[in-house]
Amino acid sequence: MSTTGAPPRPGPRPQGPQDAGYGYDVERLDPRGPGRMGAAGPQRRRRRRPWARWALFGLSFLALAGGAVLLYVFVILPLGFGTSLVAFTAALLPVAIVLGAVWWVDRYTPQPRVSLIYAFIWGAVGSVALTFVIGTPFTAWISPSEPDQVTAQFLGAAIQAPVVEETMKSAGLIGLLIWGRRYIAGPIDGVVYAALIAGGFAFTENILYFGNSFHQAQAAGEVAGFWQTFFLRGVLSPFAHASFTALCGLGLGIAAERRSLMLYFGLGVGGLSLGMILHALWNGSSFFLPVDPANPLGGFLRYYLTVQVPIFLILVAIVLFLRWRERRILRRQLAEYGRAGWFAPAEVDMLVKLGARRKAEKWASRHGAVARMGMRDLIRATVELGMERHSVLHGKPSERTRRRERELLERITTDRRLIGALTAPVVRR
Structure with a gap:
């Protein structure tokens, strides 16, 4: 042991197998890394009022609850309890398919649950209630003075709806x-919320369609009409509404990523218009397809396979590409933070791969529920950090974006310390 000279500076704490990759303090070495977003410097912190956001959410949920009560009393209840129960049960299948697809798309960069619930309730209640309020006056406005029955049905299905x-x-x-x-x-966020809203709308709409169809089947003494409606709406087209609305969500998501007000208007209106066109194509096709009395579904199925299925497959390919793009973006941005000393290479791999995330949460759960919650929060904060940085690099950094970056980095550091404190042994061997 040397007894002369200055005492050696303490180096980084050696990492054992139990705490690999979770050092408490990491030296930041790369000046060209995340610091490009701006130095911290002295700043005046704006007083934050999280209660205002929660109050808005609360008032919105109360308004939607009131709309749900009105829909039940004036629309669903007149169908009768038995018919409503059958329609509700039948509508669960298509909405379950949509929710499963949304969960698969959203699990890579998960959104807050309260906002996901709000989106579904808005679609199932708010948008349906407003459609009932606005739809009839709009149809009267676009209709001629004395339209015949076919004209009124076409305007309602292909224009108003x-x-x-x-x-x-x-x-x-x-x-x-x-x-x-x-x-x-x-883009993925916009698609996820749009699909949830559309799934909620289709859920309520299916209850009404299935209920009316079942009621007519009871009156006629046969159930063929009900099963045909269920097949067309519940089996062949569970993603119809989701596909239409997803185009608007995709446009708004691209604009949000680029932080451009002009893109918000241009891509939002463009996506909305394209969704309206596809919706009109879907609804209006029944007025132009030839009907064979011996096989009434034959013409529709041919149209469905040649027109609607390719459109749906194109939209699926777009979503898969966006998922793949999100993974590349996250790896690139976290690698940049890694070069600046915030993450070890093994951590970047863990945070990018879904399977590795699940293993990390399972490992943390062996040390208790708090450790698992810390690991989950660490993963979510890191994902948000990487996607936020990608968006900032396409726009102009502001004080708000710099503050948000520091908040996420502090949150990640806090989660690291929590995980380390709960998983490291009290007495070292």
Whole structure:
């Protein structure tokens, strides 16, 4: 042991197998790393009022609850309890398919649960209620003075429904943008919220269609008409509404990622218009397809396979590409933070791969529920940090974005310390 000279400076704490990658303090070495967003410096912190956001959410949920009561009393209850129960049960299948797909798309960069619940309730209650209120006056406005029955049905299905329904569903996306850009920060976020809103709308609409169809089947003494309606709406087209509204969500998400007000208007209106066109194409096809009395579904199925299925597959390919793009973005941005000393290479791999995230949460759960919650919060904060940084690099950094970056980094550091304190042994061997 040397007895002369200055005492050696303490180096980084050696990492054992129990705490690999979770050092408490990491030296930041790369000046060209995340610091490009701006130095911390002295700043005046704006007084934050989280209660205001929660109050808005609370009032919105109360308003939606009131709308749900009115829909039940004036629309669903007249169908009768038995018919409503059958329709509700039948509507669970298509909405379960949509919710499963949304969960698969959203699990890589998960959104806050309260906003996801709000989106579904807005679609199931708010957009449906507004459609009932606005739809009839809109149809009267676009109809001639004395339309015949076929003209009235065509205007209602191919004009009124696409315009009013898609506008009311997209209003929920606008509400999320007004409450905060953190909810819709990229294309996948817009698609997820749009699909949830559309899934909620289709759920309520299916209850009404299935209920009316079952009621007519009871009156006629045969159930073939009910099963045909269920097959067309519940089996062949569970993603119809989700596909239409997702185009508006995709446009708003791209604009949110680029932080451009002009893109918000241009891509939002463009996506909404394209969704209306696809909706009109879907609803209006029944007025132009030839009907064979011996096989009434034959013409529709041919149209469905040649037109609607390719459109749906294109939209699925877009969503898969966006998922793949999100993973590349996250790896690139976290690697930048890694070069600056915030993450070890093994941590970047863990945070990018879904399987590795699950293993990390399982490992943390062996040390208690608090450790698992800390690991889950660490993963979510890191994902949000990477996607937020990608968005900032496309726009102009501001004091708010710099403050948000520091808040996320502090949150990640706090989670690291919590995990380390709960998983490291009290007495070292």
